[in-house]
Amino acid sequence: MKDRPPTPPGQERWDRRMEIPLTVTSLVYLGSYAMRVLGRDLPTGWRDFCLALTMASWAVFAVDYAVRLRLSGLGPLRFVRRHFLDTVVLILPLLRPLRVVTAYDRAQRRQQEPRLTLYARVMAYAGLSATLLGFAGALTVYDFEYGAPGASIATFGDAVWWACATLATVGYGDVVPVTPGGRMVAVGMMACGLALLGAVTGSFSSWLIQVFRREGDED
CATH class of the missing domain: 1.10.287.70 (Helix Hairpins)
Structure with missing residues (x-):
């Protein structure tokens, strides 16, 4: 089986830079969506604010995906195959909180001897x-x-x-x-x-x- 090609340096730097912002964005998405679903008695202004936070969080994911696609140097189909989970997370709102898991995985892999x-x-x-x-x-x-x-x-x-x-x-x-x-x-x-x-x-x-x-x- 062929080895997986290395990640381009530009994309690797972007991934490291966006790791914490994307984790925070995932939590913001989940929190704002939870407030909007569970806070049905909230004033309309607060519910609209929660909706805006939810949409803004999705926009951050979309921008990150587009930048990583450009920095990878791969065609769209090859990028989707190589980053299938990221593609699914972008499309399906239900899976966006899993960004927290991927961030934890990257933090573990950066350690020479994982805990x-x-x-x-x-x-x-x-x-x-x-x-x-x-x-x-x-x-x-x-x-x-x-x-x-x-x-x-x-x-x-x-x-x-x-x-x-x-x-x-x-x-x-x-x-x-x-x-x-x-x-x-x-x-x-x-x-x-x-x-x-x-x-x-x-x-x-x-x-x-x-x-x-x-x-x-x-x-």
């Missing part, structure tokens, strides 16, 4: 991703389901319970989305739940095999 082992990092990334996805997914589905005819997700607590059950691939079925937008979110959450569960299970299995092999060598 966490590979298996521990996989577990930490999966836990952080599940938390962010669960919260963002609960917000999004509650936004779609609020006030919908026949909706069983009537409160944000119901949405959180639904998100936990969906990410855990349990699917009790006591509360389910009824709107098209809510069901689209559900499909995405199911896929993310399966991916996270597979990553954690695979990492844990590899760790157990490594431990048993080490114990066998010592006998």
Whole structure:
């Protein structure tokens, strides 16, 4: 398999420079969206301000993506293949908080000796991703389901319970989305739940095999 080509110096400098701003922007996006969804009794001016912050955060992501595309020297299709997660995060609002996870991953990789082992990092990334996805997914589905005819997700607590059950691939079925937008979110959450569960299970299995092999060598 061919080695992945090195990142151009200009793009690498841009990535380092934008690491903290993008992390902050991700948190601003999540916070402003949460205030707009949960603060339905807020004055119209505050809700409009939250909407403006949400759109401004998306604009920052779009500008960063465009700059990185230009600095990479790659064509659009090759850039999308090489930075598929960044492309998905830009398109799907549900995944934008995962920028926090990518920032943490870059900080770990910059250390010559990461504080966490590979298996521990996989577990930490999966836990952080599940938390962010669960919260963002609960917000999004509650936004779609609020006030919908026949909706069983009537409160944000119901949405959180639904998100936990969906990410855990349990699917009790006591509360389910009824709107098209809510069901689209559900499909995405199911896929993310399966991916996270597979990553954690695979990492844990590899760790157990490594431990048993080490114990066998010592006998």
